[in-house]
Amino acid sequence: MQASMPPPPYYAVIFTSELGDDHDGYEETAELMLALAKNQPGFLGVESARNKTGITVSYWKDLESIRQWKEHPEHRKAQETGRRKWYKSFTTRVARVERES
Amino acid sequence: MQASMPPPPYYAVIFTSELGDDHDGYEETAELMLALAKNQPGFLGVESARNKTGITVSYWKDLESIRQWKEHPEHRKAQETGRRKWYKSFTTRVARVERES
Secondary structure (H helix, E strand, O other), X not given: OOOOOOOOOEEEEEEEEEEOOOOOOHHHHHHHHHHHHHOOXXXXXXXXXXXXXXXXXXXXXXXXXHHHHXXXXXXXXXXXXXXXXXXXXXXXXXXXXXXXX | OOOOOOOOOEEEEEEEEEEOOOOOOHHXXXXXXXXXXXXXXXXXXXXXXXXXEEEEEEEXXXXXXXXXXXXXXXXXHHHHHHHHHHEEEEEEEEEEEEEEO
C-alpha cells in the first residue's frame, strides 16, 4: 500500500523489524494496530512491506501525534508483546520529511 | 536486511513503489544499483522489503550525498527505465532522521 499525503514538512516513523519463530497473534495485532493508528489525531498515512525484514513507514502531522500514538495503551501493550515475543530485532527511526516527488 | 548507522542526524530516502507486469531486467538492475549505492560517498545503509508494495529506505550522511547518488549516470539510467517500464507507481521522500531507538 502506498500513502498519499499533504505537502512536506511532516514526519515519518520508519519501523524495521525481523520476526522470530513465534508469530502467534502477530497478524491480528498488526491489523488492529493499523486500524487504531488510522484513527489517531495527526495520522497521515502508512506504507508497509515484509519479506524477511519488515518495513512499516507511518506518516504523521507532527512529533506530538507520534508521541501520543506511542503512548496509546493498546499500542503500548502491542509494543511490549512485540519486544518480548514476536521480534528478533527491530529499530524505530523518527524522521522529518523535507521533500516528496 | 536491517541497517546499522551512526547516531542521528542523518538522512533517509524512502522509496515506495508498485511494480507493473513487465519485470524484465528489474531484479538484476535492483541488485546492481544496491552494489553501486554501497560504494557511494556518504552511504550509510539500506533496508528493503517487497510484497505488492516495495519499500526501500536508504540512509545517507547528508543531502549532498543523496544528490550525487541521484545524478550518478548508471542510477539515472535505471531511474529512467523504472519510470518507463517497471513501475506502475512510485514515490520518493527525503527525510532527516532525528532519532533512533
